[in-house]
Amino acid sequence: MSDQDGDLILADLNDSELVEQMMDDLYDGLKDEIAEAVTILLDRGWVPYDILTKSLVLGMQIVGDDFRDGILFVPEVLRSAQAMKGGMAILKPLLVETGAPKMGKMVIGTVKGDIHDIGKNLVAMMMEGAGFEIIDLGINNPAEDYINTAINEGCDIIGMSALLTTTMPYMKVVIDQLTEMGKRGDYIVLVGGAPLNEEFGKAIGADAYCDDAAIAVETAKSMIARRHNQV
Amino acid sequence: MPDPDTQITDEALRDVGLLPFGAGKTLVIACGALAREVLAIINLNGLDHLTLTCLPAILHNTPKDIPQAVENAIIAHQDTYDHFLIAYGDCGTGGLLQATCDRLGAVMIDAPHCYAFFDGTDQFIARGEVTSFFLTDFLARQFDAFVWTPLGLNRYPDLRDMYFGNYENLVYLAQTDDADLLAKAKVCADRLGLKFEHRKTGYGDLTEFLTSRS
Numbered sequence: 001m002s003d004q005d006g007d008l009i010l011a012d013l014n015d016s017e018l019v020e021q022m023m024d025d026l027y028d029g030l031k032d033e034i035a036e037a038v039t040i041l042l043d044r045g046w047v048p049y050d051i052l053t054k055s056l057v058l059g060m061q062i063v064g065d066d067f068r069d070g071i072l073f074v075p076e077v078l079r080s081a082q083a084m085k086g087g088m089a090i091l092k093p094l095l096v097e098t099g100a101p102k103m104g105k106m107v108i109g110t111v112k113g114d115i116h117d118i119g120k121n122l123v124a125m126m127m128e129g130a131g132f133e134i135i136d137l138g139i140n141n142p143a144e145d146y147i148n149t150a151i152n153e154g155c156d157i158i159g160m161s162a163l164l165t166t167t168m169p170y171m172k173v174v175i176d177q178l179t180e181m182g183k184r185g186d187y188i189v190l191v192g193g194a195p196l197n198e199e200f201g202k203a204i205g206a207d208a209y210c211d212d213a214a215i216a217v218e219t220a221k222s223m224i225a226r227r228h229n230q231v
Numbered sequence: 232m233p234d235p236d237t238q239i240t241d242e243a244l245r246d247v248g249l250l251p252f253g254a255g256k257t258l259v260i261a262c263g264a265l266a267r268e269v270l271a272i273i274n275l276n277g278l279d280h281l282t283l284t285c286l287p288a289i290l291h292n293t294p295k296d297i298p299q300a301v302e303n304a305i306i307a308h309q310d311t312y313d314h315f316l317i318a319y320g321d322c323g324t325g326g327l328l329q330a331t332c333d334r335l336g337a338v339m340i341d342a343p344h345c346y347a348f349f350d351g352t353d354q355f356i357a358r359g360e361v362t363s364f365f366l367t368d369f370l371a372r373q374f375d376a377f378v379w380t381p382l383g384l385n386r387y388p389d390l391r392d393m394y395f396g397n398y399e400n401l402v403y404l405a406q407t408d409d410a411d412l413l414a415k416a417k418v419c420a421d422r423l424g425l426k427f428e429h430r431k432t433g434y435g436d437l438t439e440f441l442t443s444r445s
């Protein structure tokens with residue numbers, strides 16, 4: 001919406017107006033405007049973590065809600081995600097330097113046979129935005145890829161995505177393999193994808209099924225906290 | 232039987248579906264994308280005991296709505312028909328459509344989606360074509376309305392590779408021998424930047440589904 005009146009100058013806005021504008025721009029998928037606004041806030045001395053959580057993540061949650069409610073469709077979500085990605089690319093190196101909180105480590109990918117990756121990418125990005133370290137295996141992953149990565153990289157969470165009825169059952173193969181190796185208890189297993197539901201998640205022995213990226217973040221945070229309390 | 236080529240438009244099949252057509256006591260409730268194919272099978276095999284009605288094909292972009300739509304159709308027609316055949320695959324309902332059919336005593340096709348049953352479900356699964364995108368006759372005709380526009384490629388052409396970057400082939404599963412459609416399907420492959428393959432499947436498992444039941 002920033003180009004509605006043609007000459008809206010982001011740098012002229014005060015902080016709260018700018019954050020408001022960023023949420024609008026994110027909603028409209030305006031990548032360049034988001035990158036510019038992130039740079040302005042950094043110049044004004046904002047901590048990278050605050051920029052991430054108080055503008056980009058919040059804005060993306062609105063996009064996610066409107067997608068769930070059928071107000072936005074896949075292309076709009078993709079464009080918003082691209083815009084957020086542009087902003088994150090600027091912030092990511094700075095987050096590490098400035099000691100942003102570290103929530104845990106997650107390996108994520110779409111399961112063998114499935115190359116629908118839009119939802120998986122969105123979850124990875126929002127988890128990253130929430131302070132999780134993400135190892136993204138991409139598409140079409142056999143069980144070994146998830147398991148070996150989880151072991152070798154010391155992950156806390158294994159995340160699997162499937163959008164096809166034919167590929168959903170493969171999630172159980174991965175979980176069963178973990179169980180056989182005696183390692184099921186070492187990881188929180190989260191699953192998602194449009195054709196799945198809670199019942200399916202339970203039936204295959206996942207820790208949780210998550211309807212969308214925001215729920216994935218909340219679920220991951222609370223499960224990690226619970227684990228820490230147990231230790 | 233009305234003539235599908237002149238009396239049914241693809242636009243109507245996409246957005247509103249089709250009112251019951253035929254005098255049989257078994258109602259086939261099909262996806263709009265299968266209307267012409269079901270009618271062709273009915274005509275070819277003289278299946279006069281079947282009546283066809285269709286739900287809007289566009290439901291495929293919101294698969295969560297399919298089971299309820301099918302249930303509503305069954306309930307609406309319960310008093311008029313003796314049996315119900317559901318010409319749908321699972322279509323991304325995660326088993327919920329099957330559960331709905333089981334609950335209401337309707338029979339549905341045992342397949343994940345129409346690409347599978349046109350090709351022959353067992354064969355389709357055995358092929359394991361992970362990086363292929365499929366077209367049917369309906370989709371070749373309705374490519375813009377069903378694929379290009381809903382994916383926003385008319386507005387944001389640069390999204391194409393985010394959708395199709397991991398794909399290699401476009402496989403046109405042809406139900407009929409139609410030179411125009413074949414040419415259209417080839418153009419679709421070019422627009423998506425995919426290699427083209429033409430596979431003549433005919434009606435696949437759909438014929439057996441419709442002919443083997445009363």
Ligand code: B12
Nearest residue numbers: 116117118119159161164165192193194212213322323365
């Ligand atoms: C976009 C799309 C495509 C794109 C995919 C592009 C890409 N790079 O991913 C394209 C057009 C390429 C495509 C191809 C195909 N598709 Co498709 N596709 C869809 C569609 C419309 C939307 C999926 C999507 O991206 N949604 C947007 C994201 C944001 O939502 P999401 O994926 O659900 O993810 C959210 C949650 O589920 C959750 N989540 C997801 N993953 C994870 C993981 C974890 C760990 C957690 C915690 C949470 C989580 O959080 C996400 C963010 O909020 C769906 C229908 C639908 N509405 O779901 C069909 C759908 C999945 N496709 C389907 C089909 C049939 C196909 C094709 C076979 C069609 C064809 N003509 O060939 C091919 C696949 C070919 C093959 N070889 O397998 C069917 C599946 C039917 C079935 N029985 O399984 C569907 C259901 C459509 C339908 N009703 O027919 N598809």
